Amino acid sequence: MNVRPKIADRESEPVHEPFMPSMHPVEFFQRDRTIHPPAYAPGYKTSVTRSPSKALLSLQGSLSEITGPVFGHNDIGLLDNDLIRNFAKTGDPIGERIIVHGQVLDENRRPVPNTLVEFWQANAGGRYRHKTDTYLAAIDPNFGGCGRTLTDENGYYYFRTIKPGPYPWRNYVNSWRPAHIHFSIFGTGFAQRLITQMYFEGDPLIKVCPIVKTIPDEAAIDRLIAPLDLNASLPMDTLAYRFDIVLRGRRSTLFENRLEGN
Amino acid sequence: MPQQLGYLKETASQTGGPYVHIGLIPHMAGFDIFQNNFGNVLAGATTRGEHIAIEGRVLDGTGTPVRDALLEIWQANAEGRYNHPDDHQKKKIDPDFRGWGRTGANFETGVYRFETIKPGPVDGRNMRVMAPHINFWIVSRGINIGLNTRMYFADEAEANATDPVLNLIEQEERRKTLIAQRTMRDGKPLYLFDIVLQGDNETVFFDV
Numbered sequence: 001m002n003v004r005p006k007i008a009d010r011e012s013e014p015v016h017e018p019f020m021p022s023m024h025p026v027e028f029f030q031r032d033r034t035i036h037p038p039a040y041a042p043g044y045k046t047s048v049t050r051s052p053s054k055a056l057l058s059l060q061g062s063l064s065e066i067t068g069p070v071f072g073h074n075d076i077g078l079l080d081n082d083l084i085r086n087f088a089k090t091g092d093p094i095g096e097r098i099i100v101h102g103q104v105l106d107e108n109r110r111p112v113p114n115t116l117v118e119f120w121q122a123n124a125g126g127r128y129r130h131k132t133d134t135y136l137a138a139i140d141p142n143f144g145g146c147g148r149t150l151t152d153e154n155g156y157y158y159f160r161t162i163k164p165g166p167y168p169w170r171n172y173v174n175s176w177r178p179a180h181i182h183f184s185i186f187g188t189g190f191a192q193r194l195i196t197q198m199y200f201e202g203d204p205l206i207k208v209c210p211i212v213k214t215i216p217d218e219a220a221i222d223r224l225i226a227p228l229d230l231n232a233s234l235p236m237d238t239l240a241y242r243f244d245i246v247l248r249g250r251r252s253t254l255f256e257n258r259l260e261g262n
Numbered sequence: 263m264p265q266q267l268g269y270l271k272e273t274a275s276q277t278g279g280p281y282v283h284i285g286l287i288p289h290m291a292g293f294d295i296f297q298n299n300f301g302n303v304l305a306g307a308t309t310r311g312e313h314i315a316i317e318g319r320v321l322d323g324t325g326t327p328v329r330d331a332l333l334e335i336w337q338a339n340a341e342g343r344y345n346h347p348d349d350h351q352k353k354k355i356d357p358d359f360r361g362w363g364r365t366g367a368n369f370e371t372g373v374y375r376f377e378t379i380k381p382g383p384v385d386g387r388n389m390r391v392m393a394p395h396i397n398f399w400i401v402s403r404g405i406n407i408g409l410n411t412r413m414y415f416a417d418e419a420e421a422n423a424t425d426p427v428l429n430l431i432e433q434e435e436r437r438k439t440l441i442a443q444r445t446m447r448d449g450k451p452l453y454l455f456d457i458v459l460q461g462d463n464e465t466v467f468f469d470v
Binding site for chain 2: 026031032033035036037038039041044046047048049050051052053054056057058059060061062063064065066067068069070074075076077080086087105106107108109118119120122128129130131132133144145146148182184188189190191193194195196197211212214215217219220221223224245246247248249
């Protein structure tokens with residue numbers, strides 16, 4: 001069994017300190033699947049034929065799962081976190097100027113530094129710059145709709161963009177997506193890989209969205225909703241929303257009763 | 263009330279959606295925006311090892327190709343070492359090999375393709391060596407949480423027979439869903455690896 005170190009005094013402090021390197025694979029906590037959408041979620045119709053019908057086979061972490069790609073500043077460009085400017089041709093894109101910022105943490109409350117965060121979204125009218133999007137809202141000639149950044153040493157990230165619009169999609173005949181930004185996050189191991197979507201506080205479409213409703217846990221849905229963050233806004237310039245992201249935590253192998261090989 | 267452990271909960275997954283290419287492979291969405299793009303070619307001219315290609319399709323429960331799927335792979339180098347600080351095996355890093363790539367299925371044919379090198383065997387748990395394999399992660403519209411699987415190599419039958427992960431699969435017939443067949447095209451080795459999301463030949467997916 002694992003002996004857990006003492007509980008931190010304050011909630012804001014990391015639960016497990018210090019992190020002890022070990023010859024054992026330092027695996028991730030078992031993923032809590034009760035807070036994730038199941039593969040088969042018939043209210044989101046496309047999932048019906050794209051969901052495995054057999055149980056996933058549970059693997060304990062090996063090097064193949066606890067390692068993952070490492071990215072650096074050479075991988076990204078200077079404008080990659082500025083969606084207002086990274087595709088601007090003749091001027092700024094139309095829409096509400098916003099900053100999205102937050103911290104990438106793990107379940108142990110440890111910041112996840114230097115990890116790649118990617119994001120993509122529709123324009124202010126709810127139209128994607130994608131060859132298969134045929135929604136009648138107009139393409140914005142000055143908006144690409146994607147960006148990426150690395151978290152800093154404390155796990156913080158930020159980017160600037162315009163607020164995306166809601167749009168209709170073919171699920172039920174009158175299904176609409178709430179305004180949202182897609183996120184892709186790596187972490188330090190391939191088993192932490194995550195894609196999710198961020199929603200905006202106060203949007204009435206969130207609670208009626210079939211894709212949001214694939215998540216069976218109300219609190220887990222609430223954690224996808226970014227609050228307005230006036231303190232991080234730029235007066236007379238740009239509003240801000242805060243979105244923290246939590247990746248799986250790692251087990252601390254401080255004491256291991258079973259030696260490798262047993 | 264006992265003390266609170268204070269762990270955070272993982273952020274819930276949501277589907278990558280039909281426009282996942284915009285964010286992750288914008289040139290497939292139809293535009294050019296980044297100076298550096300991630301892609302499906304993992305191996306450079308000087309990367310050590312046998313240079314191979316992998317092709318296949320992701321198929322849904324009706325047998326239809328999933329033409330908007332996005333796939334990522336993560337693998338060790340030719341010696342069996344991951345380019346990552348937590349891999350402490352006594353093997354050399356290959357400076358010309360990150361070991362990661364991503365691509366999208368072709369919008370018409372549904373075929374995906376990677377160009378890489380064949381990985382070496384990697385030390386597994388409990389001192390058991392894992393046969394050469396490539397880790398796959400698949401997302402798309404209709405996939406609510408990314409699917410993890412592994413590709414093994416048909417020409418490694420001996421190593422596959424003792425692989426600790428393949429041997430966890432109770433139904434021996436299902437192990438075959440993880441083994442890519444080797445062929446040659448234009449004088450170069452090509453492995454064929456279809457991924458079946460649902461049904462009779464459903465690929466074994468892992469909760470990692």
